[in-house]
Amino acid sequence: MSEHIIEALGLSRITVKDGKVVSVSEPEVEYCPLFDHHRGIKKLTKEVIEKNIQFRIDDFGMCTPNRQLRMKDFLNFGISEIMCTLLDEEVIDCVVMVLEGCGTLIVNEPELVQGIGGRVSGLVKTSPIPELIEKIGKENIVDPETATINQIEGIKLAISKGFKNIAVTVALASDAEEIKKLKQENPDVNIYVFVVHTSKRTPEEARALFDICDVATACASKNIREIGEAESIKIVGQSIPIYARTEDGKRFLEMRLEKIGGEKPKKDNPDLPYPLI
Known part of the structure; x- marks a missing residue:
């Protein structure tokens, strides 16, 4: 089983297993200007973070064998x-x-x-x-x-x-x-x-x-x-x-x-x- 742990998007701890987000902790930062500017995210929540990480997995293969390098x-x-x-x-x-x-x-x-x-x-x-x-x-x-x-x-x-x-x-x-x-x-x-x-x-x-x-x-x-x-x-x-x-x-x-x-x-x-x- 492939398992990867990432701290991102407001210092949320995210676990990805076999190409799927399996856990997301509450972010410690509510607002990040980079994600507001680039993705229109006004408030970081567990739901928003899970969606963003799954997008990365699906878009460029993050944490998978299909990862675009x-x-x-x-x-x-x-x-x-x-x-x-x-x-x-x-x-x-x-x-x-x-x-x-x-x-x-x-x-x-x-x-x-x-x-x-x-x-x-x-x-x-x-x-x-x-x-x-x-x-x-x-x-x-x-x-x-x-x-x-x-x-x-x-x-x-x-x-x-x-x-x-x-x-x-x-x-x-x-x-x-x-x-x-x-x-x-x-x-x-x-x-x-x-x-x-x-x-x-x-x-x-x-x-x-x-x-x-x-x-x-x-x-x-x-x-x-x-x-x-x-x-x-x-x-x-x-x-x-x-x-x-x-x-x-x-x-x-x-x-x-x-x-x-x-x-x-x-x-x-x-x-x-x-x-x-």
């Missing part, structure tokens, strides 16, 4: 899109990320990064889907037998394959110390950290994540937003800001902005997720 750049501004630009411009040579049915894996094609990361966020647990593992290649997956999610092992795999400029998506504060250690142990390798899925991080977790990142997305995180607004050297976006903590991060945001034709005019009263958690 590639997607073209739609000129949005998000973490996946930034990493696509960095691959295009040969600033990085691979991305360590997570895919349903595969777990942690290495990707070096922009359309794969967009197709994987641009369609699903907050994957908590997954189980192997042989058809997807075959498409990606066992050699590019940390553990094809279990589809484990382990970004530290993903970085190690990328280093073992000879990659020198590695981007990695990170959601767990517990990974911070290990990433510091890997950076120290591999001075000839650039490890660029993109912090994602930051809602409901404690002040301590937010601190650890922000300190290790080059770029972080705000999501509905009260604590990441407080740190990011005070300490970022560049901020893009208002409703769901993306923060650059380092000069590299700033350069990455500016490269993406240049590709999409610059930043949109700022609003006096931007819509924000509610509540921030």
